[in-house]
Amino acid sequence: MSQWVIRPLVFGTIEVKKEQLTTGLDVGVPITVPYLGFYLTDGRNKVLCDTGINAKYIVDGKAWAGNPAAGGQEWVLKALAAAEVGPDEIDVVIYSHLHNDHAGNCHLFPRARHVFQDAEWKDLLDPLPSMVIRGDFDQSLIPEMKNLDCQRLVGDGELFAGLSIILTPGHTAGSQCLLVSTRRGVYIIAGDTIHVLPIAFPSMTEMTLLDGKKMKITPAPKHWGAAVPSSLVYNHYAWYRSVYRIQALLTGPEYLVPGHEPSIVDKVFG
Numbered sequence: 190m191s192q193w194v195i196r197p198l199v200f201g202t203i204e205v206k207k208e209q210l211t212t213g214l215d216v217g218v219p220i221t222v223p224y225l226g227f228y229l230t231d232g233r234n235k236v237l238c239d240t241g242i243n244a245k246y247i248v249d250g251k252a253w254a255g256n257p258a259a260g261g262q263e264w265v266l267k268a269l270a271a272a273e274v275g276p277d278e279i280d281v282v283i284y285s286h287l288h289n290d291h292a293g294n295c296h297l298f299p300r301a302r303h304v305f306q307d308a309e310w311k312d313l314l315d316p317l318p319s320m321v322i323r324g325d326f327d328q329s330l331i332p333e334m335k336n337l338d339c340q341r342l343v344g345d346g347e348l349f350a351g352l353s354i355i356l357t358p359g360h361t362a363g364s365q366c367l368l369v370s371t372r373r374g375v376y377i378i379a380g381d382t383i384h385v386l387p388i389a390f391p392s393m394t395e396m397t398l399l400d401g402k403k404m405k406i407t408p409a410p411k412h413w414g415a416a417v418p419s420s421l422v423y424n425h426y427a428w429y430r431s432v433y434r435i436q437a438l439l440t441g442p443e444y445l446v447p448g449h450e451p452s453i454v455d456k457v458f459g
């Protein structure tokens with residue numbers, strides 16, 4: 190049984206309004222969340238999940254929806270150095286999805302195999318007008334990725350012993366989660382299918398922020414059900430099904446690793 194270790198890497202930060210992540214709750218309350226990547230190793234293979242935002246997508250200090258943001262390749266290189274791994278050592282980059290804050294620095298890993306869902310590639314090639322307006326995908330990524338060794342997946346699969354992928358559409362058509370076996374159990378790296386913990390655990394009354402401080406938050410009313418969508422869901426039917434699937438696979442809330450969760454930045458899983 191392979192045992193992996195997962196190290197969250199901070200590739201930048203963005204200050205959003207809380208209701209952009211948990212629709213209808215704590216309207217107008219600012220919250221700073223990280224752009225995250227994850228370094229995974231089983232002692233032999235070196236895998237990176239996501240590559241953060243490219244600095245060119247941050248204009249006048251602002252990124253998605255005009256929110257103040259910081260990030261770029263210096264953040265990526267610094268975070269990797271702190272994890273004691275060089276970009277040339279990464280064997281495989283797995284993308285939770287190809288939004289520009291998750292795939293923006295693919296060029297730093299020319300030696301790696303780059304793995305994403307085929308449906309995600311199709312949306313990058315031909316995004317909906319709403320995606321273009323918001324700049325979710327950046328099409329300058331297309332020629333960059335065509336220069337790389339890319340593997341397109343269709344659905345679920347096992348990439349390594351102890352490291353599997355499940356397709357979880359909803360946030361985007363080709364969003365996928367990583368199921369990672371560690372000596373403590375199986376963790377689910379959820380990407381933006383679940384940006385922050387209260388999306389999948391809507392009765393939460395407190396969040397831990399980047400500085401370690403706690404913030405009171407409003408729990409969702411019971412009749413809202415088992416999950417609260419963010420403002421970034423393109424297919425709500427698919428999204429709810431994906432979240433139910435993730436929740437059924439989780440053995441406990443501590444095994445969920447969301448794509449922008451501030452409380453996990455200093456943790457190591459496994």
Ligand SMILES: [Zn+2]
Pocket residue numbers: 286288360381
């Ligand atoms: Zn996204």
